[in-house]
Amino acid sequence: MKILTFPGGVHSPTSKEVTRDKKIEPAKIPERVIIPLLQHTGAPCEALVSKGDGVSVGQKIGEAKAFVSSSVHATISGEVTEIKPLPYPLGSETASVVIQSDGKDEWLESGESIDWKALSPEEIREIIREAGIVGLGGAAFPTHVKLSPPKGKKINAYILNGAECEPYLTCDYRLMVEKPKEILEGFRILMAAVGVKNGYIGIEDNKPEAISIMEKELKSQSDIQMEVLKTKYPQGGEKQLIKAILRREVPSGGLPFDVGVLVSNVGTAFSCWEAVVLGKPLVERVITVAGSGIKEPKNLRVRIGTPISDIIKECGGFNGQPGKIIIGGPMMGLAQWTSDVPVIKGTSGILVFPQEEVLEEISLPCIKCGNCVDSCPVNLMPTLIESYAEKGRLKEAESLGALDCIECGVCSYVCPSKRPLVQMIKYAKFEIARNNKGK
């Protein structure tokens, strides 16, 4: 089989050995959950409950009023004790609902399981919207919005993303090994929701077990095609995946639907299966807890809203003095300042590194080696954009395509001078977006 890939990228150590063979375990049901009303890309949703209300698992507690937004649900049964701004993994603070458990874990009655094949695309989209499903790969873009591309955009291919290129993370891999049937059915539901006949599933070649399991499942079925990808970061970026599998390039400033493609993560497909077939909203997800600062690395199925301190405790606690706690992968994840933040829908992993492994890099002047330019997966010139951003020349930074940066961090990773490239480009993107909004 031909191994596909995209130009650029890096071959970073994958460090997946530790948790690769650890089965997904259900985590303890937490005593208290913190459910932010903003867990996705888009507008925050509005709280439907107030202090003192009793809730059951799966009950909708936040309603998405805007189109690009997603509902949130109670993930344990108990009482709402607080609704106030609290720390969350993506920023300083956001309005969150705190639920204290009653220890019963009572679920909301779910409807009978239905045959999704009888549903119309609109009905499927509505179920997905109601279940609060967002992309579980990390960006947390509301799935029902993705499934409603603008009129005139013909979608003719759907890619299921099983690349999982971030080092350390193995949650998608475990899901593919343990729940291949459900994932593929979920993927078929997604394809039906947009009426696409061509499905592709992309998996990196460092996951041979997942590849063979998926191949076995797909035997004698021609609607979904298996594609093996080269192990390279960021192979799981949606634009890189489209380039590798379909040889199509998403235009600057465009989205995958501009080239007739949609991409979803395997975790998202699994949650869609749960939502449509079992009638279960998005209340839990699989995460990887790893890094040398944690005693027992694990793959856990956790309730959304579980404080990460609880999860760290469940994994045996810290191994030595913790130096950094990262939510997400080591390349794109965000270091956290407190372990009070909850797991949210887009959290794919919790990584803990001990103090000895956290180095403060001193950045030196650019030596114009061009490493960042060679490895940028979206063909930008990170060093130039960084220089312009540093001098506040945002117009020039924008004209060099700063807004097309996918923030994968490859440029900073390869820089021999340890320049803060992706950091400055992120800053430039933020400032450009703010200036454009003011216009």
Added chain:
Amino acid sequence: MNTIILSLLTLGSLGLIFGLVLAYASKKFAVQIYPRIEKVAGLLPGANCGACGFPNCQAAAAALIEGKTEADSCVLIEEEALRDITKIIGQKGRLRRLKEKKVARLICQGGKDQTEEKYIYQGVKDCRVADLLFGGEKACPYGCLGLGTCVQECPFGAITLDENNLPVIDEDKCTGCGKCVQVCPKEVLTLIPKSKKVWVACGSRAKGAQVKKVCQVGCIGCGLCVKACKVSAIILENNLVRIDYQKCTNCGDCVEVCPTKAIAICL
């Protein structure tokens, strides 16, 4: 002998030809200079700070001549220069009173010794970048991040960082152009009239107990200064006091009663 004459002749005639070309070009392609613009530009401070809204003093001078702006829009200008400029541009009736000079003040005293940190920041040494990561390392969400973006932005070199990582503003060098105010992501710099010597050096709108938890020198909104002020120039809103400079008399009573020393005075 011949060689010497030949080379003299060649070089001489070349020089003559170039001279003639240059003389012709200087007439033909002469750039028109308006002497009045040059004169006015010479009287302007020449700092090119941009506070008047024009990119530099030359552009401001041109705008003055065309009557698009007024000389007192310059924040730096001295009285004498203002008078001279008005004479040149003939705005006789428009000679206005000089605007009150302003100076930038830091509304935070929470340096690294006074304010708790919530994490160790190892990123780009720029406050605007640090602010994107959970609002910076200071536990107080309103506090100065102390990475010196204002120091780099100041066109007059009036700001330096002290050993406590707080910007210090040199009143003599500060012209009140406001560039530091624009660039600060935490909005801890503000312009106040130079004649006013008292200002509230805290921007925290958090409740008193929360302020106490993270900072030794923050305004806790106790209201003692409001009571102490004889001219009732101090207003307490959103857990923070503010001074009405129309009324303030620089007496300094508020500075003395403040339990956390969150009101600063400079004499």
